[in-house]
Amino acid sequence: MGDQSLRGWLSQLEAAGQLLRRADLPDLRYDVPRLLAQHDGHRALLFEPGGEEGAVRLAANTATRREQMAQCLGVEPRGLLARYLDALDHPISGRVLEPEAAPVLEHGGATVDLTTLPLPWHHAKDSGPYITAAVAIVQDPDTKSHNWSIHRLQLNDPRHLGILILPRHLGHLFSRAEQEGRDLPAAFVIGLSPALMLASQAITPYGVDESAIAGGLLGEPLELVPSPLYGIRVPAQAEYLLEGRILSGARQPEGPFGEFPKTYGPESPKPVVVIDRISHRTHPIFQTIMPAGREHVLLGAIPREAAIYRAARQLSPNVRDVRLTFAGGCRYHANVSMTPRFQGEAKNVMVATLASAGEVKRVVVVDPDIDIDQAEDVEWAIATRVQPDRDLMVISGALGSQLDPSAGPGGVTAKWGIDATIPVGEDRSRYERVTLPLREAQEVREGEG
Numbered sequence: 001m002g003d004q005s006l007r008g009w010l011s012q013l014e015a016a017g018q019l020l021r022r023a024d025l026p027d028l029r030y031d032v033p034r035l036l037a038q039h040d041g042h043r044a045l046l047f048e049p050g051g052e053e054g055a056v057r058l059a060a061n062t063a064t065r066r067e068q069m070a071q072c073l074g075v076e077p078r079g080l081l082a083r084y085l086d087a088l089d090h091p092i093s094g095r096v097l098e099p100e101a102a103p104v105l106e107h108g109g110a111t112v113d114l115t116t117l118p119l120p121w122h123h124a125k126d127s128g129p130y131i132t133a134a135v136a137i138v139q140d141p142d143t144k145s146h147n148w149s150i151h152r153l154q155l156n157d158p159r160h161l162g163i164l165i166l167p168r169h170l171g172h173l174f175s176r177a178e179q180e181g182r183d184l185p186a187a188f189v190i191g192l193s194p195a196l197m198l199a200s201q202a203i204t205p206y207g208v209d210e211s212a213i214a215g216g217l218l219g220e221p222l223e224l225v226p227s228p229l230y231g232i233r234v235p236a237q238a239e240y241l242l243e244g245r246i247l248s249g250a251r252q253p254e255g256p257f258g259e260f261p262k263t264y265g266p267e268s269p270k271p272v273v274v275i276d277r278i279s280h281r282t283h284p285i286f287q288t289i290m291p292a293g294r295e296h297v298l299l300g301a302i303p304r305e306a307a308i309y310r311a312a313r314q315l316s317p318n319v320r321d322v323r324l325t326f327a328g329g330c331r332y333h334a335n336v337s338m339t340p341r342f343q344g345e346a347k348n349v350m351v352a353t354l355a356s357a358g359e360v361k362r363v364v365v366v367d368p369d370i371d372i373d374q375a376e377d378v379e380w381a382i383a384t385r386v387q388p389d390r391d392l393m394v395i396s397g398a399l400g401s402q403l404d405p406s407a408g409p410g411g412v413t414a415k416w417g418i419d420a421t422i423p424v425g426e427d428r429s430r431y432e433r434v435t436l437p438l439r440e441a442q443e444v445r446e447g448e449g
């Protein structure tokens, strides 16, 4: 059994010189968020004011680069989407341990005071400190299958959290519970390897157990343990386990909160979680994710890119790669690399991309000589290969993202596509990119001399 824990991943980062340990915990409202923003895309941070054996430890920026996500799954960055799709196609069911063997249950009790956790603030106009890196695990009472998802959790008071629940799988389970007038037991696990965080973001039909996707990503069964109060199966190597209930009929103000588009989601009445029990490892490491930071948006990007890649390739085997850009919050702007063989093929791929991930608002399709990770390169293709009256496509009144401030009520938005590929059949030499002169011939002559 490999190391499936956050601390195992942090050791890997440290060995690669990608972890910054600090022997202090700076001010959680002002200094911590600034440090996280400063190191975004570079190093992970581990705050240990009492050392490795201290009572409070906080990790952040644990995977803010695509290469780190790939490393965590044991593949090269260019193999990331294929690896993710393979895990979706070949899930591996978890292995349930005895409670004594589960590190997350080493300590615990019913004395709950959430204010003792190192909960950072994140952005200037946030309503307060938030838990941003908890995977919520909930069991379907009929099928017994488990669902994993991540939700922002506002600290309301020492025992209560406000929760944003979108109309997805947890939303389905919660509205069923509310209709029957019962609270919904939920386990919130904090301090996980990026592989598990990625599994929680899988785009799957309702009923698929994300712990098996985690197994698929790890290449081995994930170790699980039933939670002490509610018997929900949780990752045994998590750092913290918060067991509680999402209360039926309760609503309290939640927000504003800085979200992935780098804008604030507004305050509104939201459901409330009461925490009944906290368990944790010895010398636990709390984890936070900087909202709108690279880790946050990458966790959403990889499953979405994989879904787009699959849909686009069903239409055209000439699609090579897909990227959701950081500037578009890894949701709104897609770049697709392909080698069009037929006139109109790139336009079909544009339509497939816009349809396969609802939040995608703009897609640019480029030839393989364009680097889809480089915004300037994509812009160069738009500058030299696009005639807007021929290559621009606009679809009005589609369903997009509710968090896009420019969208209408319900997230209704126009979508657009730019075909920046060289038209099929045209003389490609006119589009050739300049290169610097090579000295190969000269070097050969010198070698002979």
Ligand code: MN
Residues within 6 Å of the ligand: 147, 148, 169, 204, 205, 206, 207, 208, 210
């Ligand atoms: Mn699900």
